[in-house]
Every structure is written in structure tokens, then in C-alpha cells.
Amino acid sequence: MKKQLIIALVFVSWLTFPSLAQQALFGGTEIVSPEIHENHTVTFNVNAPEAEEIELSGDWMPAEGWVPGSVNMVKDDKGLWSHTTDVLAPELYGYAYLIDGVRTNDPNNVFVSRDISTNTNILLIPGGQADLYKVNDVPHGSVTRRWYGSPGLDMIRRITIYTPPGYESGRSSYPVLYLLHGAGGDEEAWIELGRVSQIMDNLIAQGKVEPMIVVMPNGNVSQQAAPGEGIRGYYKPQFMEQRTMDGSYEGAFMDIVNFVEDSYRVKSKKSHRAVAGLSMGGFHSLHISRYYPNTFDYVGLFSAAILPNQNVSSEVYQDIDGTLLTQMENGYELYW
Secondary structure (H helix, E strand, O other), X not given: OHHHHHHHHHHHHHHHHHXXXXXXXXXXXXXXXXXXXXXXXXXXXXXXXXXXXXXXXXXXXXOEXXXXXXXXXXXXXXXXXXXXXXXXXXXXXXXXXXXXXXEEOOOOOXXXXXXXXXXXXXXEEOOHHHHHHOOOOOOOOEEEEEEEEEOOOOEEEEEEEEEOOOOOOOOOOEOEEEEEOOOOOOOOHHHHOOOHHHHHHHHHHOOOOOOOEEEEOOOOOOOOOOOOOOOOOOOOOOOOOOOOOOOHHHHOHHHHHHHHHHHOOEOOOXXXXXXXXXXXXXXXXXXXXXXXXXXXXXXXXXXXXXXXXOOOOOHHHOOHHHHHHHHHHHOOOEEO
């Protein structure tokens, strides 16, 4: 009995210590940041009594080259730094602080998105098109991460797939959009940065798009999966991974199509397939669709790279003009 009592006391002490630590951690005045006001101005607050200078940098500010602009915050007599913006248009915005020249995130805002190796705080000003980016009271689809075998790459790879509301409980078949990320991205980019699931849920609910499956692969063939999600473990993401634009991904792309069509209820004709991408993803969409010139009826190139590296030798990049002509002669519904 005495032994059981000691064990119980040790267990209770083990549970109590973290709660005491949390009480100490969360002591003091609660700081709210960002504060989004009804007039769509935003106030940012950060407590840093020892700081000499704090700048707020946000992507609503005029850019300085490739970097968002910044503005100095004002410190009060208690060490609280603040800044209130002008009225912001409805949009999803990213921001960060520069505390004595060191970039850091807002400690009072847990909402961040990762772009390559940078985590950035986000906020949403509602209204207009921005309402597509938020979770609304509409039927929701599902997002799954799947592993598929790629014989063409001799790898097991990770892929993100959105299925529309009602997919699990229904029997209908759906068209498929293959949505490809830009340089530095991976299979998480369109879901996290691009908010694909929220946008698709809302557009489907509004009747503006046909319910569809959206497939978001990883375009870096040197990766099994996004950093931290594969056997390479945790490592710093890079803007350009090896073998991103050497023809390997494009040549093996039918491994993805075959996996999707074997695993999901899809309409497997050309007329129900689309491929589109941003930047490097636009490059991939261009060359995938012409290398398989009778596979996709819809092609979207968004700020796309076009020409392959002259130092790269790949069958995929041979006779570009000829395969584009074949693709055009085969016909397509839309090439954007």
C-alpha cells in the first residue's frame, strides 16, 4: 500500500509541475496581435522592453526590390511596441518583425505558413475574394497525404490529394486537376500557401466550379517527400533542389496519373484531366502536357518558366516545337 501511495504521489507531482510552469509562462498581461478592426485597419503589438528598434514588415507594403517594405513601430513607457496600419483591402497577408535587425515572427500569433524555409505569420482581412480563402459554413472536402510507387523514378513518394465534399459517401466519379508547385515548394505548398482546400470548398458551394479531385505532387524528384516528412528527416528546404527541371519528373508523371486513376473514382478520359502550375510548376505543366500530347484537355501555365536549361540532356526536352504542334493538332479544350 505504501509503495502504491508513493507511486501515486510521484505521478501527481509529475502532472502538477507542467501546469505550474505554464502558469508562470502565461503570467502577465495578455497581448493581442494582430488586432483586426471593423474598419479593416490592423494593430500589431509586441512586448520587448529591451529592444532598441522594431520594424514591422508586411506584404501589403510597397516592396523594396524582392523584399516587402517595413515601417518602424512605436514603443510606449511599458515596453510595448505598436503600429496601426491604414485600411487594408480584403486579402490574405503575411508579415514579420525585425527586432534590432533580426527577423522574427509575432509571438502572439500562432498562425504561420511556410514558404520554402521561411515561416511567416498570416492574417486575413475578410470580404470579397478573400472570403474564398477562409473556412466558411459550407460542405467540406477532405485532404489526405498518400504514398505512391513511382517505377519511373524507382521511389516511393508522398502526394497530397483533395477530394470534394461527399466523395467518401458517394459513388460518383470526378474530373482531376493536377496542380503543380513552384521552385522551393513541395506537396504541401498548394494546401498551405495556396489554401486549395478552402478555395475549392467555397467555389464548389457557390456553384462556380464542378466538384473535382485536386492532386498536388512533389516536383522535386530528389525528394521522397516534403522536408521532415520523408526518410531524409529534418533538413533546411532549398529554393532549387537537384533534378527539379531535368526531365525526370515530367517523364515519370504518368506514374502519378496511374496511381490516382487506380485509387480514386475519377473520369479517366482526356476531357476530364487538367494540369496546371505556378512558375516551375508551369514549366512542368508545359512539358508534361506536350510530352504526353493526348492526355490533358486543360493546361494552365501561371508565370511559367518556358525553356529548359541548355546543359540538360533529356528525351523529354527534344523536339519541343514538334510535340507542341502534335498536342495542338490533337486538340484541347483550353490552353491558358
